[in-house]
Amino acid sequence: xxxxxxxxxxxxxxxxxxxxxxxxxxxxxxxxxxxxxxxxxxxxxxxxxxxxxxxxxxxxxxxxxxxxxxxxxxxxxxxxxxxxxxxxxxxxxxxxxxxxxxxxxxxxxxxxxxxxxxxxxxxxxxxxxxxxxxxxxxxxxxxxxxxxxxxxxxxxxxxxxxxxxxxxxxxxxxxxxxxxxxxxxxxxxxxxxxxxxxxxxxxxxxxxxxxxxxxxxxxxxxxxxxxxxxxxxxxxxxxxxxxxxxxxxxxxxxxxxxxxxxxxxxxxxxxxxxxxxxxxxxxxxxxxxxxxxxxxxxxxxxxxxxxxxxxxxxxxxxxxxxxxxxxxxxxxxxxxxxxxxxxxxxxxxxxxxxxxxxxxxxxxxxxxxxxxxxxxx
Numbered sequence: 107x108x109x110x111x112x113x114x115x116x117x118x119x120x121x122x123x124x125x126x127x128x129x130x131x132x133x134x135x136x137x138x139x140x141x142x143x144x145x146x147x148x149x150x151x152x153x154x155x156x157x158x159x160x161x162x163x164x165x166x167x168x169x170x171x172x173x174x175x176x177x178x179x180x181x182x183x184x185x186x187x188x189x190x191x192x193x194x195x196x197x198x199x200x201x202x203x204x205x206x207x208x209x210x211x212x213x214x215x216x217x218x219x220x221x222x223x224x225x226x227x228x229x230x231x232x233x234x235x236x237x238x239x240x241x242x243x244x245x246x247x248x249x250x251x252x253x254x255x256x257x258x259x260x261x262x263x264x265x266x267x268x269x270x271x272x273x274x275x276x277x278x279x280x281x282x283x284x285x286x287x288x289x290x291x292x293x294x295x296x297x298x299x300x301x302x303x304x305x306x307x308x309x310x311x312x313x314x315x316x317x318x319x320x321x322x323x324x325x326x327x328x329x330x331x332x333x334x335x336x337x338x339x340x341x342x343x344x345x346x347x348x349x350x351x352x353x354x355x356x357x358x359x360x361x362x363x364x365x366x367x368x369x370x371x372x373x374x375x376x377x378x379x380x381x382x383x384x385x386x387x388x389x390x391x392x393x394x395x396x397x398x399x400x401x402x403x404x405x406x407x408x409x410x411x412x413x414x415x416x417x418x419x420x421x422x423x424x425x426x427x428x429x430x431x432x433x434x435x436x437x438x439x440x441x442x443x444x445x446x447x448x449x450x451x452x453x454x455x456x457x458x459x460x461x462x463x464x465x466x467x468x469x470x471x472x473x474x475x476x477x478x479x480x481x482x483x
Contacts, residue, residue: 107245109138109276112267115252116174119259121203123165125150125158126176127371128403131207131269134276135176136403141278151403154342154371155181159188162202172259176205178400179227179268180220180339184371189234193264201259204236204266214271218468219313219339231266238266241273282402286454288429290392291319293451294363296430297390298323300437301361308479309334309361310348312368313341314399315457316392320363321464332478336464336471342371345379345389352384355479359386366393366407373415379446380420387446389416398455408452416448428452 112135124139128151143149152158155177162173177185193200210216210224231238237258239251255265294316301307311317317336324331335351337344348362369376369391379387395408413424423443427433433451440447464471 107241107243107274109134109274112241112274113138113142115248116203116205118252119203119255119265120171121174122171123148123162123169123173124176125152125161125173126205127152127155127158127178127181128397128400129176129178129181129207129209130400131178131209131271132176132205132274133401134274134278135205135269136401137278137280138276140280140403145404151397151405153373155184156188159185159193159202163188163192163198163200166200166202172201172203174203174205176207178207179209180223180341182206182223182227182230186234189236189264194235195263199262200264201262202264203255203259204238204264206238206266206268208240208268208270211270217338217463223339227268231268236264236266238268240268240270242270243273245273280402282396282398282404282455284394284396284408284454286394286428286452288433288451288453289456290316290394290451290453291323291457292430293392293433293453294319295323296433297361297363297437298327300434301359302329306358307333307361308351308355308358308475309363310344310351311336311363312344312365313337313339314365314368315461316363316365316399318461318463319457322462330474331466331471332474334471335475336468338464338468342368342375344368345372345375348389349375349379349382349384349387351479352387356384356386358479359388360384362387362389364389364391365398366391366395366412367397367405369412370405370407376416376421377419380416383420383422384446385444388440389421389446389448391448391450392453393450394453394455396455398457402455411450413448413450416446416450421446421448424448424450426450426452 210220352360
């Protein structure tokens with residue numbers, strides 16, 4: 107289906123306001139929104155999917171018109187609370203139009219973190235009492251669906267379009283750029299090389315290309331993967347995973363290798379770490395100002411200073427760097443410093459087109475890491 111036609115259908119449902127968190131399956135859809143609205147009062151990239159639902163609710167209260175909330179199906183989990191306790195007819199009865207990328211659809215090959223979510227996506231929407239329509243490559247017209255959805259919205263009920271892989275097409279392709287010098291992969295290699303001289307280090311890596319880059323660096327080094335936890339799903343939760351390890355392994359240095367979009371999604375975790383002050387936690391945020399793994403849609407993080415935010419939340423030492431030389435000097439500077447330490451690395455959106463994926467399973471990753479951690483007892 108041509109995405110412009112799909113947008114016209116959403117307009118016909120009464121919506122001119124879009125918000126959400128990007129997904130690679132929805133790239134044609136998001137490119138059309140950006141082409142039409144940019145980042146503006148008609149299109150806000152939310153910090154997480156639950157926040158997008160709240161924003162959509164506010165829009166409806168002010169205008170009487172439903173908003174469109176877009177997300178990957180993994181984001182349904184972040185949205186369940188406001189869907190149940192804000193939108194539902196037994197509470198405020200506020201309609202939202204959801205556009206959901208169907209990762210892990212049964213019968214379609216996908217990454218391990220998407221498989222179970224894909225299996226339960228439709229049943230979750232059923233449980234949430236959200237009528238839904240699947241958009242496939244073969245979908246040509248939705249006249250009857252639009253009529254039904256208009257009535258649901260008139261009755262103040264939410265509806266959802268579930269988008270299959272490759273279902274939407276667009277001639278628009280938005281190119282996102284950054285003027286930063288350093289690449290994330292180069293910075294990661296600097297960190298792993300500089301801090302790898304001691305066996306008492308562990309690295310928790312955030313969702314997306316960052317974990318893939320760490321895996322490939324280890325492959326090039328031939329150093330094994332036992333010190334690394336690759337958080338293939340659960341976007342935004344790597345810091346709490348790292349903190350959980352740090353609490354139980356006070357003799358180890360625990361590095362959380364994070365991304366700006368992931369940090370923004372659950373920013374409150376920085377406050378918890380800052381107040382409780384684990385001495386052995388080093389939090390490195392790679393800030394490219396974008397959801398780069400899923401297409402490059404901007405975050406707000408280049409307009410704020412995450413190092414200053416962390417300092418105000420109680421981190422013992424915070425630094426900001428924009429070159430490999432500064433990063434190397436900073437890593438040497440923080441050796442032996444009591445944490446929590448935060449290093450914000452201002453990097454660009456460049457990643458290799460031939461970047462591979464881990465050749466081990468998440469279960470294998472877990473077993474190897476746990477073995478390493480237990481050997482350090």
